Structure formats: C-alpha cells, structure tokens
Amino acid sequence: MKLLIVDDEPIILEGLVKVIKDAAPLGTEVREAGNAFEALEVMKGFMPDVTVTDLHMPEKNGFELMEEAKGNGLCKRFIILTGYDEFEYVRRALRSGVVDYLLKPLDKDEIANLLALIDEELPSEADSDCERHTKRILAYTQTNFMNDLSLDHLADLMNLHPNYISSLFKKVTGDTFINYLNAFRIKEAQKLLRTHRHLSVSEVGRRAGFENKHYFTKVFKKYTGITPGAYRETDDMDNIEVDSKESC
Structure with missing residues (x-):
C-alpha cells in the first residue's frame, strides 16, 4: 500500500509519520508533504492508494486538496485529520467521499485498524480500476492511432492524470506509451x-x-x-x- 501524509505543521507532520509508519500494514510505503500544493506534486509520481490529510491548511485546505486530487485521478481515498470536533466538518468530509474522519491527537490502534481494512480492500478494487481504465485507453489508442495522440490528450479525454496513464501503460504492456x-x-x-x-x-x-x-x-x-x-x-x-x- 502507498500512503501519503499531509500536514502544514512540521512537528505534527513528523509525529504523524512516526505513528502511522508504526501502525501501517507491513510493506506500506509512506511519503509526506507539508501542504496541499506539495502533496499534489508528490501524488503525480507516487500515486498513493490513500492520503491522510489535515483539513485546516493555508492557501489550499484539505477539501480543496481532495477535490483536485480526485479530479486529476491522483488519489481517491482520503482519511481526514483535524483538531476540530464539529459535526459540520464531519458531514462535509463524508460528503467528499473520505474513508474516515479522525481527530487529533491520532490514536495508534484506531489508525492501525483503519489502514488494515483499507489494505484488505485494495487488491480487488485496484485491479478492477486498472482493468477498466486499461480497456478504455487501449481501445481508444488502437482506434485512433492515425491521429495526433499524446499522454496529455488521453489524460484530458479520460479525466485521468498523464502520469497515471504512463504507469498504467508500463504495467499492462511492459512498455512506454x-x-x-x-x-x-x-x-x-x-x-x-x-x-x-x-x-x-x-x-x-x-x-x-x-x-x-x-x-x-x-x-x-x-x-x-x-x-x-x-x-x-x-x-x-x-x-x-x-x-x-x-x-x-
């Protein structure tokens, strides 16, 4: 499992990384980002299975991060962290399709159980997504090979990120696009x-x-x-x- 942790407070981020690394399933690869902009850049190359993010960050908050990441096909599973125990935040987070909503300070057992559940669900769900995207991309490429094709064109057409399409091509065909x-x-x-x-x-x-x-x-x-x-x-x-x- 690939996991990204996002928080704009360095000391808190350091603590989150330590707790989550200890709690995550064996083999989990963990990356970190200090704000939403950095997180989006990391996502382009990392393509995390799940992102753990703070909600309250300057310039671009956790909700905006989720919206942009999902829109670009960079990540679709999010665990929200916040120090604000308010129902409106919970309701908005759930509407945004988050996996769960956790309050700071993070409980190690709680995050361990949640990550274990996500890890169990990943293989079949990921394979299904890959298969669906692969069929669409290969079918379009093979039908429109005579036209001007590029990763950016496919990305716009499929509503996916170019890096995701590139890695998918490599995984499925063993070759570059x-x-x-x-x-x-x-x-x-x-x-x-x-x-x-x-x-x-x-x-x-x-x-x-x-x-x-x-x-x-x-x-x-x-x-x-x-x-x-x-x-x-x-x-x-x-x-x-x-x-x-x-x-x-």
Missing part, C-alpha cells in the same frame, strides 16, 4: 504495405499516423530493421516483426 503507440502504428503500416501496393510510402505513413515521410521511414527502420520501401520489396514480409523493446 510512445513505444507502444509507435509499434502499433508500424504494424498497421506493414499491413498497408502488404495489401495496398498502389499507395505511396508517404501515404502509408500518413494513414499509420506519421505526417512526415522522413520521420516515418526513420521510425519504421528503427522498429523493423529496414525501410518501408525495402520491406515492400522483400519476399519474406511475414517474418519481419516489430521489435518495440529494441527501440527503447
């Missing part, structure tokens, strides 16, 4: 070269998603070892495979 996309495009170009001999190399490249003929030729050779023209002339086309790993 750009390598996966280029390899897919080159395979489509090979099909066109085999079946549409009347098309020029430039047109084949364009239909495969490469606007520039020279760049298409360069990428094609990088992934197959020969140029598109040489590929079209060979008698052994079916045995020339696209090697995306070699091109990393």
Whole structure:
C-alpha cells in the first residue's frame, strides 16, 4: 500500500509519520508533504492508494486538496485529520467521499485498524480500476492511432492524470506509451504495405499516423530493421516483426 501524509505543521507532520509508519500494514510505503500544493506534486509520481490529510491548511485546505486530487485521478481515498470536533466538518468530509474522519491527537490502534481494512480492500478494487481504465485507453489508442495522440490528450479525454496513464501503460504492456503507440502504428503500416501496393510510402505513413515521410521511414527502420520501401520489396514480409523493446 502507498500512503501519503499531509500536514502544514512540521512537528505534527513528523509525529504523524512516526505513528502511522508504526501502525501501517507491513510493506506500506509512506511519503509526506507539508501542504496541499506539495502533496499534489508528490501524488503525480507516487500515486498513493490513500492520503491522510489535515483539513485546516493555508492557501489550499484539505477539501480543496481532495477535490483536485480526485479530479486529476491522483488519489481517491482520503482519511481526514483535524483538531476540530464539529459535526459540520464531519458531514462535509463524508460528503467528499473520505474513508474516515479522525481527530487529533491520532490514536495508534484506531489508525492501525483503519489502514488494515483499507489494505484488505485494495487488491480487488485496484485491479478492477486498472482493468477498466486499461480497456478504455487501449481501445481508444488502437482506434485512433492515425491521429495526433499524446499522454496529455488521453489524460484530458479520460479525466485521468498523464502520469497515471504512463504507469498504467508500463504495467499492462511492459512498455512506454510512445513505444507502444509507435509499434502499433508500424504494424498497421506493414499491413498497408502488404495489401495496398498502389499507395505511396508517404501515404502509408500518413494513414499509420506519421505526417512526415522522413520521420516515418526513420521510425519504421528503427522498429523493423529496414525501410518501408525495402520491406515492400522483400519476399519474406511475414517474418519481419516489430521489435518495440529494441527501440527503447
């Protein structure tokens, strides 16, 4: 489990990190942030399974942090910490979809039990989310490979963060997004070269998603070892495979 702790008071943050590290399930990776802005930056690379955050922070509070993090697909599980025992805060926190609402000072047994429950729920829920996002992303990529595609474009379209999509591609395909996309495009170009001999190399490249003929030729050779023209002339086309790993 990956866990992020956010509090704007350094001494309190240090204490929270110590208590939560001792209470968290074995193998939990813990990161910390001193405010909401720092937390959002950490999330982009860390992608925490759960974030423990103070509510009352300057400039951007815990509710605003949750809203932005969820909106960008950076984290969807939150445990709220506050020293204010007021029902309105509890009600608003629950409406925001937090996992739980805990008062300071933190009770070690209480947080240990809560984190253990979250840890038990993570595998199936995470796998389900990954599978759903993966199907959407791969389906869109394979259908729109001929268009101008980028991680930012996919992120806007899928309402996910580019870093999340990047890590998901690596996890599912074992490759980076750009390598996966280029390899897919080159395979489509090979099909066109085999079946549409009347098309020029430039047109084949364009239909495969490469606007520039020279760049298409360069990428094609990088992934197959020969140029598109040489590929079209060979008698052994079916045995020339696209090697995306070699091109990393």
